[in-house]
Amino acid sequence: MSTPALLCAAAEIALNRYLRLEAAVLDECAELDGRCIEFMLPAASLAMTLEFMPAGVRITPQPPAPPEVRVGGSPTALLAALRQLAGGREGLPAGLEIEGDPELLDRFRAMLVRVGFDPEEWLAPLLGGAAAHRAVGSLRRMLGWGRDTSQRMADHSAEYLREETRDLARGRDVAAWMDEVDHCRDALDRLDARLRRLEGSAGDKS
Amino acid sequence: MTDTNKPGANPPSTTTHFGFQQVPIQDKRRRVAGVFDSVASKYDVMNDLMSLGVHRLWKRFVIDLAGVRAGEKVLDVAGGTGDLAGEFARQAGPRGLVVLSDINASMLGEGRRRLEDRGLVNLPTVQANAECLPFEESSFDCITIGFGLRNVTDKDAALRSMYRSLKPGGRLLVLEFSKPVVPGLSRIYDRYSFKLLPLMGRLVANDEDSYRYLAESIRMHPDQDTLKGMMQAAGFARTLVYNLTGGIVAVHRGFRLDA
Known part of the structure; x- marks a missing residue:
């Protein structure tokens, strides 16, 4: 190896x-x-x-x-x-x-x-101090723009999928659905409890 | 001790190879000098043509691997037209020293002229035989020999001489044609070397024989493992082979590690 x-x-x-x-x-x-x-x-x-x-x-x-x-x-x-x-x-x-x-x-x-790594220091002997400063500044701005743009694009794509095509669920819809599920589960628990109570009382009478 | 027509083997002999021919040992130097006197003026054009410019990448690899630092002393043996020495001079800076050496005065003159064209006027040039370098022991941090070792009559002596000239911790880099290691490449490479190369030599440099010698001398040069063994026998440690372009060219690197 x-x-x-x-x-x-x-x-x-x-x-x-x-x-x-x-x-x-x-x-x-x-x-x-x-x-x-x-x-x-x-x-x-x-x-x-x-x-x-x-x-x-x-x-x-x-x-x-x-x-x-x-x-x-x-x-x-x-x-x-x-x-x-x-x-x-x-x-x-x-x-x-x-x-x-x-x-x-x-x-x-x-x-x-x-x-460490200081790109300005690395580039200075090749380009000169001022040019290296500008080049690194431009590169950082370009990378920052790329990062912001990709973040905005991801946000807008998610919004389109949620609001327009409805392929993704909206947060408030998911919360409402979860509330309904909880409500349903509570109702089921209550029904289960009543049935057990009825079964218990029917057993006592017999 | 001389190299014979069997790469790497060193039986006592009064002849050595010059391409595929056997010639008296004392004749080889004169004949090699004749080849390089003939090709010196067209050397770079032919290098670009023959390698399609790839020789620049091979040399770049050697320069990067050598890792010359400011203030270091570097010797470029068989430096020819000074491609390596020029770059080393830039890396070593004003505190460093780069010496360009070659046994052939025509090549050395061509190298000096080209270096002057690049603004490198203070670079010392030395006409010297690689087998007995005229430098004090432990003089250099780095020694390189690019496409030169195969033309040396006694390669073992040259390696010992370079070892002696290196400082402890110093490194030797040998850039030289070698044996293809990629299956199928040898056949194409042979056809190229023995058919196309002499033809190019005739058409461009008007010198078919010199370029036939080039192809033949490459075949007679020790392969990667043999040269590695020769370097180890000369005393080099941490020897490593880097095959480039499928083994058509190999870089051997070794260090002098004794105190």
């Missing part, structure tokens, strides 16, 4: 570019030189090993040395972990199967959180 070398290369290139955004993180990589974490995705029969080195990390399909910690999980658990990392939240993500010493994994997580 190992990941194709090209996938490892892509992961390594991307991760090293990210880690190099923060010089202090590279010092920490140098401190951890030679220590390994193995990541496993059993559903896809994939595994890769991350080894720390002074210039960042090296990712290989096979562990060069016994890994200190193995991390595995379902694709959804790994995605949730990535979301948690992106959100900069503390603690190891839930839903992962961790085998070995989690201290190294926690240090790696802390490094990723510490780098």
Whole structure:
């Protein structure tokens, strides 16, 4: 079970570019030189090993040395972990199967959180500070517009399905129907109680 | 120790291969020099034509995988027209050092001219044999050799020389033609190499023989596993092979990890 070398290369290139955004993180990589974490995705029969080195990390399909910690999980658990990392939240993500010493994994997580990601800083050397500021501002406005538009579209579609086509029930109709069901259930309970009472009194007379 | 016509095998011999021919060892360097003297001026045009531009992607992959950082010292062996060295110079920045080296003066001259055209006038160029690099031990953080190793007479000596020139922790990246690993690709690739390539050489560069040598030298070059073994024998650790375009080209990476 190992990941194709090209996938490892892509992961390594991307991760090293990210880690190099923060010089202090590279010092920490140098401190951890030679220590390994193995990541496993059993559903896809994939595994890769991350080894720390002074210039960042090296990712290989096979562990060069016994890994200190193995991390595995379902694709959804790994995605949730990535979301948690992106959100900069503390603690190891839930839903992962961790085998070995989690201290190294926690240090790696802390490094990723510490780098953070400032797109302006990343773009500035390519476009210049002012252009990077404008580009990121425009991108944020565009993403915000996309988010608002999709939210409005979802609201309007739901309203159309409720009010025009009646494919979806309106909230007040559902509440009224639930009230009627409750009323019906109460009436049934009362009828049941009366029947039991009548049966009881008929039994006493006989 | 020299490479013979069987890739990777090293029995004592006074001859070596030059394409499919066996030539005296001392003749190979002169003959390879003749090929590159002949193709230097059309080298880039032919590269684009022969690979349909894909050689730029292969080189981009090497540049990304090398991950050169500001301030690092980089040596581009058999650097030819300086495609890799130019990009490394940008990444290493003013605090770093990038050296372009090639055994062939024509190629080196072409490389220097092209780098000057790109505004890189301070990049040192060194005419050097890869088998005995004229640098102090532990001089470089990264060494690359792109489409050059197969033309070296004694590949083991070249790998040892590059290992010696690397700093501990440094990495070597070898970009070279290799053996296709995708079923069915070999047949198409052989036809292309031995029919179309010499024809293109004749029509574009007016030099059919040099491009026939190119196809033959690729076939004589060690395959992925053999070259990996040679790198390990030279002392490299964490060696890994990255096949590109179905194995037509492979990137070998190894690290010098001793203190």
